[in-house]
Structure formats: structure tokens, C-alpha cells
Amino acid sequence: MAGGPLNVLSEGTDAGIPREKFFCRIADWRQRRGGRCILRGRGLSSDLQRGELILRDESGQVALQFAGAPAGFPGAGDIVAVEADPESARVRRLWVLVKSSGTTGRQGKPWAAAWCDPLGFRRLRFRSDVLQLVRRFFLERGFVELDVPALQRSTGMEPHLEPFFTELRLTGTPPERLILHTSPELALKKMLVAGFERVFYLGHVFRNGELSALHQPEFTMLEWYRAYEDYHALMHDAEELVSFLWRELSPHWKDLLRKDLLLQKPWKRVQLQELVQEKAGVDLRSVHPDRPEGLRRRAMELGFREVTPDWPADDIFFLIFLNLIEPELGTEAPTILYDYPSWIPSLARKCPEDPAFVERFEIYIDRIELANAFTELNDPVEQERRFLLDQQKRLELGRSPLPIDEDFLEALRFGMPPAAGIALGVDRLIAVLTGTQRIDQWMPLPLPVPK
Template sequence: MTTASENWWNPETYARRRPNLVKRTHVLNGIRQHFLDQDFVEAETPALQISPGLEPHLQAFETRLTTPDGRQAQLYLHTSPEFACKKLLVAGEKRLFTLARVFRNAEASSLHHPEFTLLEWYRAQEGYEVLMQDCQDMLRAIARRLQQTSIIWKGQQVDLFQPWEHLSVTEAFQHYANIDLLATTEDPWKPDAGLLAEAARQQGIRTAEDDDWQAVFTRILLEKIEPHLGYSTPTILYDYPVSQAALSRPKPSDPRLAERFELYIAGVELANAFGELTDASEQRRRFEADCREKQRIYGQRYPIDEDFLAALDQGMPEAAGIALGVDRLVMLFTGAEDIEEVLWAPVRPGQSLNDADSR
């Protein structure tokens, strides 16, 4: 593991990391080849956006654009290429993928880096179930390229070629936490925080008086469920409560749920997928709710991308889309336990952070 005091370019440090970086190249080549073989086009989307993404807990990097005549505009480095990709679906693309450099502030851990690589792909006129098969096919294709049949991470072996586990969120809460999740969602859009908190406390999970339903849901997921996911084979955790829909659409057969799934391997969340919401008015409602929540929690808000809503209003086709963390994928294939071990040139705050703290 590279420590904060080590220079990543130190020859000895770099030599230790280089096998991971070579394998990273093979993984990226495998991703591209897989999608090109499936008649996808590779899109390049701009990192500079009017809106960086509106999930309440995401923190963006801000910058200013200056025109030649001196006018200025507030812009952000995107946290995901999602808005641009969906505009391309409106424009007429049917299958596209992008390997985007994305940016998230206030995130740093063994699994998080402020600048990282996100793979996103989208299929028009297809459902989110097809993306589940895509995940399986792509990871197996990469494994064959690397001459691997399994992933070994933190001493755990995950077989990519055995049948994958498919587990609904409600099944996972019942099995691993002994909680009837849907009993707390009589009103799907305003679930009962008190009921869920009481159920959590009965399972030994600490809650706070001011916890909302989402906070309790996330704590149960982190403490009771995620540690069991993606061992022996990968796990697809699907059909989230609709209050956790993000940019996904409600499930037609059960409006309490959303067409959303996440992929886990060895307890690591690797991908997040949606049956995409195409209703512009509903998307605006969710954006505005997210902005209010960010204002409540952090005292700030980001602008809504009106151009994105205009594209949805013009007519985005039915579609499914997914985002997968490439750096985490490389970590799993190499066995690296820290994200910096699979980055060519990690971002370090250096002395400037200390200088700022001392002022």
C-alpha cells in the first residue's frame, strides 16, 4: 500500500504498483472490446457541466468559465456523465458507453478517490434486466482476457463463472436483518422513519432522534447486509424502495419499488443501474426535493440542468443505464486493497492543504 508520505513516482514505489497498472490497461481494453463487439459506440462527454449531479450527499468541484469578452459563468466538474449520455439517447443513439473521468469532492478512502474513472453504458428500448446480463458477460469477458476464472480480494474468492446471486432489497432486509422493509413504506414516497428506526434498534443498530428513513435504511444496509454480498459469486441487489429511486423509474408491477440494482463483489459496491426515468415533470420534482435536502444538510445547493429536463421533455426513449467504478473493478481483479494502488498518478493535496489549515 502506498502511504501518504510516499511519492507515487518514487521508482521503487512505482515498480511495486506497475503490475496492477499493466493489468488496468488490459481491463480497459477488455471493456472497450466487449462493447464494440456488441455494436455500442464510445461517446466522449464533457467534464464541465452546469449541474454536477444533484444527489444530496455528493460534493462537487466548482470552477468558473471565462469567455474571451470577460463574461463568467459558474460551472462544475461532473460527478457522473449521466446527463450528457441521456441527451445523446434523445439525440438518437441506441447503444453507447463512455469511460469518463469524474470528480467528487470530500471523498477519500481505500475505495474512494477525488478523481476516478467511471464506466457508463446505456441501451435504448431495453430494460434493466438486460444490464444484469451485460455485467455478467463483460466481467467474464475481462476474466477470460486475464486468464482468470475468479477474483480473490482480501482473502475471499469470488467465482465469476458460477451462477450469480440475484437478491431483492426486501429479501435482503428480511434475510440478513430480520426486517420487513415494505411494512415501513405504507406511503412509498414518505416512508415511516420511526417504524424503521424501531425495527433497526431491535436488531442492535444504533439510531439518532433526527435520523430520517433514508439514514436508517443506509445504516442497516451498511451494517447488516453489504458485508454478506458478493461472496462465492457476485450479487445483484435489485428493486430498491421507490424513495431510493434516484433517476430510476417506478416498477410497473409494484409502484412501491424502483427499477434499480447494484452489483456487489466481495462486499464492494461496484455498479449502480436504473431502468431510466423519462418523465420530465417527475424528474424535476425529484431534483427539487434533492436540492432542498442538500440545502437542509449542507447549507448549499447546485443548479438544475434545465437543458437536461428539456431533453427529457422532448422525448427520451425508454432506456436502461448503469455506472460502474473502473478503479474498483481493477482493484478486484488485481487484489489491490487501496484505490491508489491501481491509479497511474494519484491525486494528493500535498502541502497546500496544510497551508490552508494554518491560515
């Protein structure tokens, strides 16, 4: 290979590197004609015999050619700067900025996977684009983003959710237990009381005991609320959001987006009562929460022998639902499942035309539960009653006791406008957009899922 001797500067120095204006990214480098260009990045692999280094930066990778094998030839993992000719890919000068201890055994590390695996790197760039587009969607529609605190004195009372606890330690005062929120719901509703009418939160929430293909104990939640609207407005928002993301992402990310037409099909809206009657032969209207003998008997007929006389109605229902109904939801088209029995714990308002049900819906796409929404309860008396019921249910399930958020109840007494709110898992949304059934591969530095 032709070329003069290569100047390799010592490890850890940037002495002699030309001014900033000469730096360029690999993606732009091939387009340059004439002039100087300095590339910076990490060596993915090196071949001393062939005089070749595969260099990678944030924009892409390139195979660079060396004239001979200079002393200090970079190895895999080294961070370097190189001056190279765009047409021949031959290196003129090389600066070794950081000498790596090597790549052996590190490919499985999340912080190494991004540069070892081009697909893993692109997945995180894709995630970044999704987050930016979600914010754009809501800001263009007049919503205000509120980054409410994750650290709270109280959080939602959902019986089946376990929070993370920590302590506030101030000099001269006893430690105070605080909670990492499982949802920003109560804080955002307080902001509705404060006078905001369209708000959203895009950030992290924390739920203990959840780690699987579709669960991480820390994950990204999107919640939005509309004052003076009901759950029908949220149904429309959700459909628009998914269509907007698909439309905006398609020109740039065809290789990562799902290959079928599922997200382009008209959404289905199905009443829960009708679906459960059809699939399981259960009339939810006839179930009495204090006397669920009929529901228990039907569960036994369906083969669920584990049900015992002490099982409450909602636990029996979810056993049937999760096993017989949920696994096929959203496979033919995105599906909105709406109007849930009032005896299933929630913060939803009762349906005016049928108080046996509440104005609640869930979204399912490709078997993934994506979102949960309500026309919000704003009656402080009924809200306190439901908090007390949830508190008792938590004790029965052996969950950690949680204090009722008295400040939230006081805000309701002051008056919260009629409103609707929805919580949507962003990591699951990304899985849906890409046609995958895992969320960890789309997250930076997730906790590893046990095999």
C-alpha cells in the same frame, strides 16, 4: 573480468549512438544472436566494486557487467544507453544520457514507484490492458463511445454527492460557475434523445470529500446505456463484461489476478426486500417515508442508538444496510441486489407490477459495491419533481446548492426512449479482478490516502 576499456560518453549527450534500428528492449535482448543491440533505460542500482548495473526499461530489467570500474560509472537513477552482449551481459559501450540526483527518499513517490517497484510498474500495465479490453467489449457489441465533456453547467442532483466547482472567465463577461461532473449520466441521456441507442463513457469523474481505500476524488467511471431495454439487459451485460475480462486477462496476468474462484461462480440475484427482511427484520414495503416511526424503532432495537426522531427514512435504512448487510455482500458469489424502495432517491422507473419499488440494482463482489443501475425514468414531470426533492434534501444536508439541468428536462419533454443505464467504478473493478481492497495502488499518481 575480461574486456577492454569502456567508452563512457559525457552526461546529456547521445552523440555516437548508432541508428534507431539497433535499439531493442530488455525483454527482446536475450533472444538476439549476433549483430549490435543498444539498450536504453534507467539504472535501478549500481555496484562499483563488482562492476554491475541493474538496468530497467519498460519491458523488464537485467544485470549488466562492466570490465573494471570506468570513470563516469552510472549510479542508481541515471538514464543510460548501453551496447552489451546478450550472452555474457557484458557492456561494450555506455552513454550516460541523464545524470540523476539520486534515489534517496524518493521510493515513496508515485512517479518513482513505477521503476523502483517492478510490481507497481506491472499494475499500471495491467490497468492499461483492462481499459483497452473494456472498450473492445462494448465496441464489439455495437456501442458507441461518447466522450462527453467533464465541465458542465449542472450535474446530477444526488443529495450525498458533493461536486468540484470552478469558474469560466471570458473577457468582458462576469465569471460563470461551472462544475466538474460527478457522472456523465445526464449528458449520455441527452445523447439517447439525440438518437443513439447504445452508448458508453469510459473516463474520469469527480466527487469532492471522498478519499479512502475505495474512494478517490477523481476516478474512472464506466457508464453505458441501452435504449429500448430495461435493467435485466444490464444485468446480463455486467455478467458478460466480468467474464470477458477474466477470460482475456487470465493467460497474461495470472500473477496479478485473484487466486480464488469467486469470479467464476454463477452470479446470485437477490431481491433487496427479501434480504433486508431476512437480515434485519425490516419490511421495506411497510415503510412510509413521511412516517418512519416503525423503521426508527427497529433501528433502535438493532442497537443504532444514534437515530433520532428527525432522521428521514432513507438515512435510517442506509445506516442498517451499510452496517448489517453490505459487509457480507458478494463474498460467496457475485451478487446483484435488485428492486429498491421508491422512497429512496434515484432516477429509476417504478416497477410496473409493484410501484412501491423501482427498477434499480447494485452489484457487489467481495464486499465491494461495484455498480449502480436503473431502468431509467423518462417522464419529464416526475423527473422535475424528483430533482426538486433532491434539491431540498441537499439544502437539509448542508450540501452546495446545484441548479437543475433545465436543458435535460427540455430534452425529456422532446422525448427520451425507454432505456436502461448503469454506472460502474473501473478502479473498483480492477480491485475485484485482483482480489484487493484498495484502488489507489492500481492508479497512476493517485492522491495519497490519509493513514
